[in-house]
Amino acid sequence: MTTTVTPGRTDRAGSGESVGTTDTRRRLPRIPDRIRHGGLPYLLLLPAIVLEMLVHLIPMVIGITMSFRQLTQFYIRNWGEAPWAAFDNYRVAVDFDAPIGQALLHSFYVTCLFTVLAVGLSWLFGVAAAIMMQENFRGRGLLRAVFLTPYALPVYAAVITWAFMFQRDNGLINHVLHDQLGLTDEPSFWLIGDNSFIALVVVAVWKSWPFAFLIIMAGLQNIPRELYEAAAIDGAGIWQQIRKITLPSLRPVNQVLVLVLFLWTFNDFNTPYVLFGRAAPEAADLISIHIYQSSFVTWNFGSGSAMSVLLLLFLLLVTAVYLLLTSRGRKAADA
């Protein structure tokens, strides 16, 4: 075998037999063309389109128009009659010298830091677990089930358990840190004050690393075994194989995974809501809770909508830049 290892290329180009399978994709339009299908695809798509319109697109358009109105609880029944505010809600939201703008900026900053930490650690744990479990060993199937359990547990049940563990007087965390290890002089508060940020990151990582593990595990299945065999014959050890084959081959999977994790984590509402309730402590005031608070607790829906639109614009911008950078990276790798 004289095959040279080419990391990053996961297709088996040139191995003869695989040409047939890629060929079925290329022959795509044989039966179906626009004359013969007679509108069938549109009919098949209709339920999905109607539902997406009803639940996502129309509400989103309404949400955007709401952000231009002075929408308080008095206009909830007839929101169309709420006074026009033009860009007032936006102006207030981004006035970083005033309390509302300051709070929004702070919550944005907290969310960014939280997202970077949670996504980074989740990815790291997921990739470590998946690589360590690529080889077969005894108990591997059981361990895989163990690792996926946090993903399978319903969020509220799992996060309530964490809230119990973080209780000051009867929780497990303080019992270990204070009573058993003696690391703190006093039992700490974890769900209020500055520590709440740490608690939030821990719970979020616990919740999302199994998803990273699942996706990376699936991604590893697509790496052809021949690459490893060839590398082993060429004398590459397992660490070298991981660095030169596994990690580069995972790049396309990682790109999608990190984007998805980023979007989920940045928008996460469930974790802070179950952990802290309607009002999160300042140190852990994630943007989704912040907007919920200003919409449903202080009853200023116009302002809440404006903040949501700003959030959406930010997410769109980040996604666009990310997709641009990664597709450019891929092109460079292919060249």
Added chain:
Amino acid sequence: MPRPPSSPTAPPRSFRWTRRIVLTFLTAFALLPVYVMLSSSLKPLQDVSGKFQWIPSGLTVRPYIDIWDTVPLARYFLNSLIVAGAATVLSVVIAVFAAYAVSRYRFRGKRVFTVTVLSTQMFPGILFLLPLFLIFVNIGNSTGITLYGSRGGLILTYLTFSLPFSIWMLIGYFDSIPRDLDEAAMVDGCGALGALFRVVVPAAVPGIVAVAVYAFMTAWGEVLFASVMTNDTTRTLSVGLQGYASQNDVYWNQVMAASLVVSVPVVAGFLLLQRYLVAGLTAGAVK
């Protein structure tokens, strides 16, 4: 999916030790809350109110009996089951049709459709929570169809949450099924739908199961919309479980028992079907 060892030689000692340390740490991290949930659910109230005990000094099944009376847990359970079950079935059926259309036909607007559907994943839920609530109220006022506060409204909402991912994953899965198979079925006299149900769907069972598991878990775990869109009779578990914690006293043993009871069905189902999920992701999403 058993995968034969990727290297003909046994991994070196440095790798085996790293593996042991990493996997032990991750096992402890993953299972810690499960242990707390299980052990605390069997403790009497005075034990969960005092210092945490790794090894319970007394065991009781009392919390498992009391949880049903402290809050109407059975009703919440039934509501969650109906909502998540219906959302799953509908979401899978709709996704199968949509993915089949995208995978097998060329038509105008195909790209627009897939891009739009996928980008709805990006919307912060909070942005359309209030508008959706208002739409449901307006539909109720003008047509008499109750959506706000009803299970139907929640089903409708939840099924769209899992729809984009389901469609996306099934497109990949259907693409991997040779087109010749359903073309042959059509030549043999099946219509397009006949080919879909007799050939494509049976061949895509792992992908469809994976999508169903995902849809069920999404609906079973959702908190934000459930807390706004339900009333006393339609409340789901995600909101109902907070009932134990709203009193002056928090019945932590009951909270843990209830958490365990609501987790067991999903975790069991998930672990039974996880092989399909990996297979489905491998063929569908992770391409």
